[in-house]
Amino acid sequence: MNNDTAVALASLNNAFYGAYADSFASTRRSAWPGWIRCAQQLRACWGDDDPRLSGIVPLRVLDVACGTLRFERYLRVAFPEADLRVTALDSCPQLVREDGLEDVAIDYHCVDIVRGLLGQAAQTDAWLGVPAGAFDIVACFGFFHHVPGAANRDLLVDALMRARAPKGALAVSLWRFMDDEGLAAKAHVAHEQAKRALPSQGALFDFADLEPGDWIIGWQGRPGAYRYCHSFDDGDVALLRSRMACTRDIEVTCFRSDGRTHSLNEYLMAYSAAVLGRAMQS
Secondary structure, eight states: OOHHHHHHHHHHHHHHHHHHHHHHHTTOOSOOHHHHHHHHHHHHHHOTTOHHHHTSSOEEEEEETOTTSHHHHHHHHHSTTOOEEEEEEESOGGGOOOTTOTTSEEEEEEOOHHHHHHSGGGGGTTTTOSOTTOEEEEEEOSOGGGSOSHHHHHHHHHHHHHHEEEEEEEEEEEEOGGGSHHHHHHHHHHHHHHHHHTGGGTOOSOGGGOOTTEEEEOSTTOTTOOEEEEOOOHHHHHHHHHHHHTSTTEEEEEEEEOTTTTOSEEEEEEEEGGGOOHHHHO
16 A cells, blocks of 8 residues: 555545544443453463552553553453553543543653654654553554555554553454454445545545455444545464564464454454463463
8 A cells, every 4th residue: 555545545534533522422331251361371471460450560550552441441340459550552532531530640642653664753752652562562553454555554563562661562453354244244335425526525545445354433433434444354463473573482362252253353462472371361
């Protein structure tokens, strides 16, 4: 995918979330089942007596594309003794909801992650604006499908791995909406509608530049509500998993969860092998 197309797709998504932030936020209130499994794996890996979970030392979290901060609400329940210190990044401040999190230290930054990836600073991680090796949990949920281009998704994985502390963990979700018959049917319809509608609205990309798995999908059947999404398949997952695993002394686990089929999202979790518990290796 050329950079101009990627920039245009990023603009399409920014316009969508700016226009539909309240509507989108109203559908994003509860924790995903996959998060529960992520937390269980962290406990199995670190152990209940880990000082980060018991509150002896802060539990430092980087939430990339934090949205409404509902992951932080879940962490408060999953790790009630932890002293949560959260750095939250998102390009849409209209989505961010800090109510109910008064006892959690949240440092929110308005960061356009995709635009940063596409800029010249991507190679240095300056666009991410966070220190390397600083976070016990690096989380990126419901976002990778908005990153246009496989090469750019690789860059994002690299940056997230570098943000992870030596004994920390990285958890990401990969949306596989084309595996669901109903969602796939809706995606086909919306994509064809977008082909007709977006050029007349001044869309600055050619649909022929999209990569396999790329779709322009709708939102609640609303006219003109379009956003770019990539649906991951086994090949995509394998490549990103190997990208994580190429870092020295890293183990990567993989599972599927969420949605009606309990398999709508694929999760990848990367841990330091030095602290990986036996329960995780079995």
